[in-house]
Amino acid sequence: MFNSKCLVFAKLFSIIGVVFFLNSCSLVRIESEQKPLEVIDLNTRLLTHEFVGHAMNVTQNASDSILKSKPNQKVQQLLLSWQINTAKQLKKFGFQPSPQVSMVDVWTYTLKADNFFKTYKNENLNEQQLQIIKSATSDNLSRIQKIASSVKSKKDYIALSDFIKKQAAKSPFKTIDFDRMETVKDAYFEFKDTPDDVAVETVGTLSEVVSNMGSKISYGSDLTRKQLQWETQLYLNEKGIDSIKIEQKIKEFQSQTERLINVAENAPELIDDALITFRQQMDPLFSGLNTSVSDAMLRLSEERLLIDRMIERERYAFDKMLQRERKILTEEAHTIVNDGVKNTMAELRSTIRTLALLGILFVIVILGLPFYAGYLLGKKKKK
Numbered sequence: 001m002f003n004s005k006c007l008v009f010a011k012l013f014s015i016i017g018v019v020f021f022l023n024s025c026s027l028v029r030i031e032s033e034q035k036p037l038e039v040i041d042l043n044t045r046l047l048t049h050e051f052v053g054h055a056m057n058v059t060q061n062a063s064d065s066i067l068k069s070k071p072n073q074k075v076q077q078l079l080l081s082w083q084i085n086t087a088k089q090l091k092k093f094g095f096q097p098s099p100q101v102s103m104v105d106v107w108t109y110t111l112k113a114d115n116f117f118k119t120y121k122n123e124n125l126n127e128q129q130l131q132i133i134k135s136a137t138s139d140n141l142s143r144i145q146k147i148a149s150s151v152k153s154k155k156d157y158i159a160l161s162d163f164i165k166k167q168a169a170k171s172p173f174k175t176i177d178f179d180r181m182e183t184v185k186d187a188y189f190e191f192k193d194t195p196d197d198v199a200v201e202t203v204g205t206l207s208e209v210v211s212n213m214g215s216k217i218s219y220g221s222d223l224t225r226k227q228l229q230w231e232t233q234l235y236l237n238e239k240g241i242d243s244i245k246i247e248q249k250i251k252e253f254q255s256q257t258e259r260l261i262n263v264a265e266n267a268p269e270l271i272d273d274a275l276i277t278f279r280q281q282m283d284p285l286f287s288g289l290n291t292s293v294s295d296a297m298l299r300l301s302e303e304r305l306l307i308d309r310m311i312e313r314e315r316y317a318f319d320k321m322l323q324r325e326r327k328i329l330t331e332e333a334h335t336i337v338n339d340g341v342k343n344t345m346a347e348l349r350s351t352i353r354t355l356a357l358l359g360i361l362f363v364i365v366i367l368g369l370p371f372y373a374g375y376l377l378g379k380k381k382k383k
Contacts, residue, residue, distance in 0.1 A: 045099035047147045052094035055140040059086045062136035066129050073237050074124040080234040085178045101185045107144045108164050114141045116173040163191050
């Protein structure tokens with residue numbers, strides 16, 4: 001009887017001790033101050049990046065379809081300017097740190113471009129060519145509107161659409177150069193009634209920032225070769241030099257060279273006269289070509305320097321951002337370690353106190369059980 005009661009008490013206190021011990025131990029919560037973008041912002045960023053590539057392809061395909069018909073130089077210059085300016089504007093606005101601002105700026109630009117060509121009149125463009133351009137800008141506008149409607153509620157989309165229409169009407173494009181469009185970020189924050197200090201709560205985690213920067217660099221790298229080609233063609237067109245005419249001059253040069261070789265092989269005595277004739281025919285053929293090519297090469301060198309500087313600025317900004325993020329992560333790591341040590345020590349102290357209490361209770365039970373057992377035994381003997 002005595003042994004069974006002691007065993008019951010021992011089991012009971014053991015269970016209580018285990019419960020107290022488990023309850024006192026908890027995982028140390030470590031929270032980082034680095035706040036990731038919300039899912040809706042990530043979706044907005046991805047869809048905007050996708051739209052930038054799609055819009056550029058639509059613009060290029062429309063331009064190429066018109067260029068295939070070999071239009072006059074004025075039309076060629078217009079199409080090249082359209083492609084160049086579209087590429088610049090999409091790169092400028094499509095990869096900003098804030099996904100919402102990026103989408104709003106791209107939408108505003110697309111609407112302004114569509115409005116421009118709806119009322120655009122050019123005597124060098126026929127109706128069919130103008131319709132191809134209008135169809136391209138309209139397609140781009142419909143696509144960005146569809147993206148906006150997919151990431152916004154119906155009420156927010158309608159309000160945002162009205163805001164963008166007002167912004168586009170406030171400063172419309174007046175020339176094919178698309179002027180110099182500025183971001184509507186400040187007006188957008190005012191429209192959202194958002195204070196500057198909380199306008200952009202986060203630009204995402206380091207991996208999200210690096211991913212956005214990588215997308216921008218990738219887009220720029222893929223487009224650089226095309227931009228150089230368009231810039232070169234535009235420059236040659238503005239100088240009155242047609243690439244087709246250059247090919248014709250090369251063919252004519254080859255023809256004259258073959259004639260000179262035939263004279264040298266079949267009538268060597270006439271070679272002097274043939275050389276004089278060859279030189280007279282070649283001089284006017286390439287009279288302005290050397291100067292034009294030199295100017296074009298100089299222009300390309302300047303463009304290359306500008307691109308190098310742009311890449312250098314991007315790298316510098318990227319390095320600064322990495323250094324800043326590294327510093328923040330280092331500070332966060334110190335904070336996390338300190339908090340972790342503090343939390344661990346607090347939990348350890350709590351555990352020690354609990355164990356001490358359990359130990360005292362256990363000692364009391366161990367010491368009290370014999371007396372209690374003796375009391376019960378004596379009481380039983382008296383009976």
